[in-house]
Amino acid sequence: PFAQGSDGGGSVRIPASLCHLYGFKPSLSLLGNLHGRVNKLGLSVIGPLSHHVEDAAAMLDALRGHSHCHLDRFEATCLSRCRQPPVRLRIRMSCESPLGVIEPEIVEAVERTARTLEDLGHHVEPVAMVHADLEEFMPLWQLMLAAVPWFGDVGLQPVTRWLRQAGRRLDLEKVKEQQRLLTARQLDLLGDADVILTATVPVSPPRVGEYRELGPAETFARISHLGALTAPFNISRAPAATIPVGLSSRGLPIGVQIGSRPDNDHLILSLS
Numbered sequence: 001p002f003a004q005g006s007d008g009g010g011s012v013r014i015p016a017s018l019c020h021l022y023g024f025k026p027s028l029s030l031l032g033n034l035h036g037r038v039n040k041l042g043l044s045v046i047g048p049l050s051h052h053v054e055d056a057a058a059m060l061d062a063l064r065g066h067s068h069c070h071l072d073r074f075e076a077t078c079l080s081r082c083r084q085p086p087v088r089l090r091i092r093m094s095c096e097s098p099l100g101v102i103e104p105e106i107v108e109a110v111e112r113t114a115r116t117l118e119d120l121g122h123h124v125e126p127v128a129m130v131h132a133d134l135e136e137f138m139p140l141w142q143l144m145l146a147a148v149p150w151f152g153d154v155g156l157q158p159v160t161r162w163l164r165q166a167g168r169r170l171d172l173e174k175v176k177e178q179q180r181l182l183t184a185r186q187l188d189l190l191g192d193a194d195v196i197l198t199a200t201v202p203v204s205p206p207r208v209g210e211y212r213e214l215g216p217a218e219t220f221a222r223i224s225h226l227g228a229l230t231a232p233f234n235i236s237r238a239p240a241a242t243i244p245v246g247l248s249s250r251g252l253p254i255g256v257q258i259g260s261r262p263d264n265d266h267l268i269l270s271l272s
Contacts, residue, residue, distance in 0.1 A: 001055045006035075008044035008144055010200075010230025013242040016049045017200035017255030020244045022272065023049045024056045025230075027262045028237040031063050038147050040172060041140060041179055043234040053272045057082040060265075082269035089122045089271065090193040091258075096129035099228040102202040109245045109254045110199050117197070124197070130189050134224055136182065137231065139175045142167030159223075162216035183236040190261060195271060198229045200242040200255035229257060239265040241272050 005012040007025045016023025028042045035044050046063060048056040057078035064078070093114045095107045102110075114124045145160060146167025153161045190196050202225060211219045233240040240259030248254055260268055 001052070002048045002050040002059045004059075005047055005049050006044055007047050007230075007234065009141065009234050010227040012047040012049060013200050013230045013240065013255070013257060014226055017242045017244070017257075018205045018253060019049075020247075020253035020255075021049050021051065022053055022056055022241065022243060023047065023255075024060070024241045024269070024272070025233060025239060026060060027239045027265050029263055030060065030239070030265045038149065039144075040147050041144060041176065042237050043140065043144055045234075053082055053269065054079060057269050060269075076266065078266065078269055081266035082272065084270055086122075086267060086270045089117075089195055089267075091117055091122050091124045091195045091197055092127045092190065092193040093124050093197040094127050094129040094189075095199070096131075097199070097202040097225065097228045098129055098132040099134060100202060100225045102199050103204060105248045106199045106202060106254055110197060110256050113243075113245055113256045114197060125193070127189065127191075127196075129198075130185050132182075132185070134221065136178065137224075137235075138166075139170055139178055140182075140235065143170050143172065143175045146170070159216040159219045163220070179235055182232070186232045186236045186238075187261060194264075194267065195258050195260050198257050198259075200229065200257040201226055202228060204248065204250065204252050233259045236262065238262045239268045241268050243272060 007013065012023040012025050025047045026045050028045055031046060033039050033042060034046050048059040050056040060078040093110065095102060095110050118124050142163045145163045153164065211222055238259060238261050240257055242255040242257050245254055245256050258268055258271055
């Protein structure tokens with residue numbers, strides 16, 4: 001009924017979206033820093049992939065039994081809170097991506113979800129996405145991968161080796177300052193709303209082996225669009241979930257993402 005994933009930039013939500021599953025990325029504070037000293041920026045968390053929200057919530061409650069968890073900050077169980085309907089929420093919606101164009105059928109799915117939320121009594125307000133340069137995000141991913149223990153670079157994918165090599169030359173405090181600036185930008189986008197609604201992945205699933213012949217830099221540039229809407233919640237350490245909303249005309253799954261500010265995990269589970 002569920003499986004465990006790790007999410008440092010969307011790696012729970014992206015595959016969940018592409019496989020018609022529910023995927024939940026918790027706040028760093030919900031489970032604590034389960035990756036320890038390796039997770040220097042707090043980007044990476046553990047989260048569930050499931051067919052049903054209640055299964056994901058129950059798995060989170062089991063994971064919260066770990067000694068590193070901040071249980072005092074979340075007194076109610078995730079399972080009990082996901083069974084409580086949310087009060088009327090202010091929701092911001094964007095049908096744009098900071099790194100490219102979202103496919104029309106995916107935009108339509110986001111707009112259809114917005115109408116459903118309005119029918120449920122929530123207030124939905126369209127907003128423009130904050131546009132960003134890929135170079136602003138690069139140092140965070142480079143440093144994160146460089147911190148992962150590995151015996152040399154043997155056996156790694158070329159793009160992983162390339163990112164790690166660059167990450168070893170970065171200053172941790174400067175990268176943390178960049179993270180603070182990007183977090184402030186993400187929170188400004190949310191503003192005084194409770195939730196922001198976007199696509200999970202802006203494009204259809206790529207074919208297996210599509211990037212096989214590309215060099216590391218070009219590969220990363222091509223794949224970065226897949227995580228353009230998920231990564232901001234890792235940077236801000238906030239909760240986000242992908243919800244399956246149907247299939248494209250080609251029969252491929254489409255997911256939409258709902259996210260909030262840090263510590264609003266119960267709200268995202270309840271709305272899910």
